[in-house]
Amino acid sequence: MAADVRTRPPRHRSASSCNPSPVTDGRLVWVYFKSGTLAALTLDGTTVWARSVEEEFGPDHLVWDVGTSPVLTSNHVVLSVMNGPASHLAAWDRATGRLAWRVPRAWPCAYEADQGYTTPMVLSHRGREAVLVWNAEHVTLHDARDGSVIWDCGGLNPEGRSNWPPVASPALADGMILVPYGRGQRLFGLALEGEGDVTATAHRWMRSDTGSYVPTPLVWRGRLILLRDRHEAECIEPATGRTLWTGRLERSPTPFYASPLIAADRLYAVREDGMVFVAALDPEFRVLARNAMGEPIWASPVPLGRRLLLRGERHLFCIGPPI
Secondary structure, eight states: OOOOTHHHHHHHHTTTTTTTTEOSSOOOOOOOOTSEEEEEEEOOOOOOEEEOOOOOOOOOOOSSOOOOOOEEESSSSEEEEEEEEEGGEEETTTTTTOEEEEEEEEOOTTTTTOOOOOEEEEEETTTEEEEEEEEETTEEEEEEOOOOOEEEEOOSSSTOSSOOOOSSSOOOEEEEEEEEETTTTTEEEEEEOSSEEEEHHEEEEEEEEOOOOSSOHHHHEEEEEEOOOOSSEEOOOTTOEEEEEEEEEOOSSOOSSSSEEEEETTEEETTTTTEEOOOOOOSSSSEEEEESSOOOSOOEEETTTTTTEEOOSSEEEEESOOO
């Protein structure tokens, strides 16, 4: 059976049993918990199926609590199962929960770099559905039908640094994969070209003076927007890695864990202490508002029409015009 979340101790003060975000197609909702349970539910909460990822792949050995979220392809729900040498990318049938395919991710890595809290990305590549994955010191692209590897790039930790778990997920812009790494100290630009092992050819640029440890970056108008873990937003040109501008938020010892949101050319950045910043990006970075929600927030904001959803430690907030 899956681990009992009521007795499994937390591995980080900010972690909970529901770090992974649910995903839906409008008819069913797929959820993943640190208990190791992956499940499909109807919109009224009825369980359609449930599987123990822990029973199929073994218990995770993550230093921190589970952080990856499930994603949907046309036929499958896909999950990064990161537990050291037994790590896999795996897919289950969306309707039945049957394990459809599994691909090992067992490269030799430095300590903690063989783990990962990133979420896969589903995209179209040369006319076919594909899944992009970043963890265990490799960025890989897989055929969504059977998980077969299309593209594989390593070389992101040439010094063999320990304690560098991949946390922020990559972004894709104009054929470039933008990969934050190194606890916010590295940012890579990889060209999504070729097939097979492209480690020797894919690297276009690397920055060692910027990055993002936890918040996943965004692509806005063809540019990369980084929310750095402390108090800066940075706009970067994907093709060259050049910084176009840097915007400063309020200085604070409290970090940003939630990923940012851009809606209507406004950046929404949520600090751990529940302070929500709204900033204009065009024609220049400018903080427009700061709002204290009164409780810690680790979840990323979600747009809902003209409204904004914020999940705090104790409340779910809906911000916007009255219904």
